[in-house]
Amino acid sequence: MTEKKPWQIALSSSITDPKILTDLLQLNISDLPLMQAADKDFSLKIPRAWIEKINPADPYDPLLMQVLPIAAELKPVAGFEMDALQEIKSSPVPGLLHKYASRVLWIIAGSCAINCRYCFRRHFPYHAHKQAQMDWQKALDYIASNPEVNEVIFSGGEPLILPDAVFSKLVAKLGKIPHIKTLRIHSRMPVFIPERLDQDFLRWFVSDRFKSVLVVHVNHPNEIDAVFAKKMQALRKKGIVLFNQSVLLKGVNDNALVLKNLSERLFFECGIQPYYLNFLDKIKGVAHFAVTKKQARALYQELLGLLPGYLVPKLVIEIPGRGSKVPL
Secondary structure, eight states: OOOOOHHHHHHHTOBOOHHHHHHHTTOOOTTHHHHHHHHHHSOOOBOHHHHTTSOTTOTTOHHHHTTOOOGGGGSOOTTOBTTTTOGGGGOSSTTEEEEETTEEEEEOOSOOSSOOTTOTTTTOOHHHHOOOGGGHHHHHHHHHTOTTOOEEEEESSOGGGSOHHHHHHHHHHHTTOTTOOEEEEEESHHHHOGGGSSHHHHHHHSOSSSEEEEEEEOOSGGGOOHHHHHHHHHHHHTTOEEEEEEEOOTTTTOSHHHHHHHHHIIIIIHOOEEEEEEOOOOBTTOGGGOOOHHHHHHHHHHHHTTSOGGGOOEEEEOOTTOSSOEEO
C-alpha cells in the first residue's frame, strides 16, 4: 500500500462535524440543530490548518464565516438559484465547460478540500461529469478538434485533491495537442494545505511545453501565513505565474482597508498578482454574503484611491452567455 503524503494526511484529518468545530473554537452556538440542517444541504469540510488561523470564541471571525454552516443558508431568497450561471449549457462533453472562446475549463474533480459556504458550484451536478481516466478521451478529442482553444484550466471542485500520478498522465496527453499553450490551475488548496505543492507537483506542472499559471483563491489577509508566503515565492522562482482571485463577501472582506491589506500582502509577501474581485454569484444558499452593486462600486472607488493601479483587482461579475467576465 502506498504511503500517504503529508498533504493527504492533512486532508484526511479535516473536520466534518459542526459540533466538533464549535467545541474546538469555544463557540456557544444556540442554533446547532439549524446549523446541522445546513450541513446536510452542503456538508462542512475544513482542514485543521485553517481552523488554527481562526480566532477562538469569535463567531464573526472572517475565516470562520467562510466555512461555518448557518441557518441563513436554508432561507429561500428571490433571484438566488441552483444554477444561476447556467454552466451546464456550456458543457460540450462531460467534464468540460467551454464558456470562453480561447479556453476550456476541465472539471477534473467533484469534491473539495474545503467547502466554502459561498461556493458558486455548491449545487453543480458533479455526478453527471464524473470521469475515470478512460473517459478523458472525449474531452481530449474535443480540445484537439477546436484549434481556437489555447488554454486548459483545471478546476472543480478542487483539482489538486487528485494525486500527481493522475496529472502526469493527463498533462502528457495534453502535451500532444499542439495548439495548447497554457496550463492553468484554479485552486484553493495552496492557502490551507500548502504542502500539496511539493516536488511531485512541480514535476508535471513546470515544463518547457506549457506556460504554467496558478490562480489561488484568497479572500482575507488573515488567510496568509509565513508557510503559504514562502511556498508561493518558491513557485514564482520556478517560473510559475501566480494570480489571486477573491469573492466580495459581506462581513468578510467588504471593507476597502481589508482589501488593500490583502492586495499588498499577496504582492509583497507572496509574489502573487491580484487578479479578480468577483461579485457574488446568485446561487441558492449564499444570499447572506451579498452586497449590492451600488455598495460594491463605492467600495471599489475607495480601493482605487488606496492602491496603485497594478495592485487593484478587477471588479467583475459573471453573466450567463457572455464571452467573458464583465467589469462591474
